[in-house]
Amino acid sequence: MITNMNFRQCPAGSVPYTIRAGDTLGKIAWTYNSSVQDIIGANPGITPTNLTIGQDICVPLKIQPYPSCPTTNYYVVKEGDTMESIAGYFNITVQQLMFSNYGIGAEDLYVDQVICIPVAPSPVNVEVIVEARTLVVYRNGNELASYTIAVENPDLPVPRGTFSVINKNVDPGVEGGSRWLGLSEADFGIRGINSSEFVDAYSTGNSLVLSNSDVSELFNLVPVGTSVRVR
Numbered sequence: 001m002i003t004n005m006n007f008r009q010c011p012a013g014s015v016p017y018t019i020r021a022g023d024t025l026g027k028i029a030w031t032y033n034s035s036v037q038d039i040i041g042a043n044p045g046i047t048p049t050n051l052t053i054g055q056d057i058c059v060p061l062k063i064q065p066y067p068s069c070p071t072t073n074y075y076v077v078k079e080g081d082t083m084e085s086i087a088g089y090f091n092i093t094v095q096q097l098m099f100s101n102y103g104i105g106a107e108d109l110y111v112d113q114v115i116c117i118p119v120a121p122s123p124v125n126v127e128v129i130v131e132a133r134t135l136v137v138y139r140n141g142n143e144l145a146s147y148t149i150a151v152e153n154p155d156l157p158v159p160r161g162t163f164s165v166i167n168k169n170v171d172p173g174v175e176g177g178s179r180w181l182g183l184s185e186a187d188f189g190i191r192g193i194n195s196s197e198f199v200d201a202y203s204t205g206n207s208l209v210l211s212n213s214d215v216s217e218l219f220n221l222v223p224v225g226t227s228v229r230v231r
Helices: 025-031 036-042 083-089 094-099 212-221
Strands: 014-018 056-060 074-076 114-116 125-129 134-139 142-148 161-169 180-183 189-193 208-211 227-230
Touching: 025 036, 025 056, 036 056, 074 212, 083 094, 134 212, 142 208, 142 212, 180 212, 189 212, 208 212
Parallel strands: 125 227, 189 208
Antiparallel strands: 014 056, 074 114, 125 134, 134 142, 161 180, 161 227, 180 189
């Protein structure tokens, strides 16, 4: 579980990442929609075949039509959102929110706009019960939302324990569905799938799968740093 929010400072257009057991540059590049060559170029002296657990690197992101955001803590604006309602949910001030989205005023929000949420203590925690196929979001001890899940491959063990959300991807590509939330376990996270009819479909990974509509909603409820207990 990651509790230290003092992330390494990286240049604009890239995000900090700490190497964990099982990591490869290929896995990291896929998770962040980057490339191995771009990661090597941004980290002089790095040896792809000799990564060290705990080593801090910077991961360049591909050009994207939304603001640079430390730790990829993104939020997608939905109908009815205001700067006040978004700030209130994440326990931050409107001034902090506007500072993290320079040039976007209170009247400039529109549906599907991607904005950056300043990193702050998460207002929620998540419980996943694999056998019951459920994922529940709690706020202040009360159930806030519940979703049906599947696992990508029943032949692979799903990691159990308490993890943290360490990165978020608005558009992870066709295979990743509409959203990706990476957890603090190598190659493990929560993703969407392109049709709710295929929530029962399995693939080659061991991540948790939700319908695209559900994972899009979850994405907005769960910021970077959120505790996720899987049992």
